[in-house]
Amino acid sequence: MGRPTAEQRRQDYLAIGAEIVTNFSAEESRMATVDALANVKVADVADQAGVTKGAVYHVWPSQEAYRKDLLQRLLEQSRQAGIRELRQLLDDPEVLNTDPRTIMHRYADFAFGALKEDPAFFARFSFFVYAANPEVSALLASGDDAVIEDFGPVIEQYLELIGRRVRAPFTTELMLISINSLFQGLCLRHRTSPDLVDRRIGPDGLGMYAHGLESIVMHFSEPVHPSEPAP
């Protein structure tokens, strides 16, 4: 049998690479660092800041430490804008005088509009390949936990406003995890297939996220005073 050709070898090596990508194991990823931010080099940061690398290393002991902080920062950004908007809507007396459901619809449109194209928000998704690394999964978890902590009281305030409460055995946390998951999934799919996601749904023409959010809120909750039989 002859020596494999260069092309055969090329294919073999690519197959090994694909194997590493598709079957990236927890064991390997324990060794992996926050490689997905490998594009962000401390040297470039220093360059743009007009300082020496040493100045940046004065703040972080290593490039690795910088990247971890950066990931946390990327996870933070998006949440803060959303919660600000929702609190404002809930505190707006004019909105309260109209149908309170419009608060959620307006919030949902705002959040989806703000993040569906935001590269900083999307950066998180490239970290899931490293999620078996306990450090990375802890970072990702803390980002999503913060969403739940921040939005928990606000969604309860909203439920009270529409005369409902979370229905056992559902919890506020499960409601928010489901809503957040729908949000992230719709953002992902909007990137590849915007025409499928940018749709107005139902007789009120709600955005796809607003409509889904309302569906989850209603199904996971019940009226506080069940005066009429359920439909």
Place this chain on the structure above:
Amino acid sequence: MRRSKEQRRTDYLDIGAGLVAESAGPGGAEPGFALAHVKLADVADRAGVTKGALYHIWPSQEAFWNDLLAYLMDGQQLFGAEKLASIGADLAAAVGTAPTLREFGNALFDTLSHDPSFFARVSLFSYLDDDRVRAELDRSFRDSVQRIIPVLETSIGSMGRRIIDGATSWDFAVAVAALLDGLCLQYRIDPARTPDVPLADGVRWSLFAAAALALLQGYTQPLDDGAAHAADAAAATAGSG
């Protein structure tokens, strides 16, 4: 005035966030963002050759990533529309009838949340600037949605419901697929984040199945709005409509 260490820390992080944004922007998508863990040295190791043998083919690590990305797009390793379709078929064969939304939801979630190639695919979203990647992810998503529609439509019919005005089966299936993506990512962070929901009926409800039912309620209405027991009546004649 000299900025405090904390201020400088924030400045440097802002710059980093800017670099991430740039690398996701037009023309800036550098290979290595999501494939960074695939090192030539490791490939050489597994192949039992020297790194030099690989550098003989690719001039640099970047060149390898570029080629690898194209390879992943051409091959079918990452994309599971066929797998998705087989879940519905296998289930129907196992239960002997059309699976309910709950059964289908549980099976979808269990399969995808355990599939490493699903997460590899998600990580490729950082290459959307590459037209090959975008087109392939778009195609595979449409394919997946199309394949779950028949099962969802059967569930809707068997519950005596129909899609609301102003929406289509496609809209409903897109929302369900997006929810599935999001919940699988939560599972990947920590399985404890997506516990089964102990509903009173004593059967297993994955969180995905429960939330998919929420979407079904929102996307559908009883076939006969007026009759109180329309759903029950229709369920009894499921399959004929």
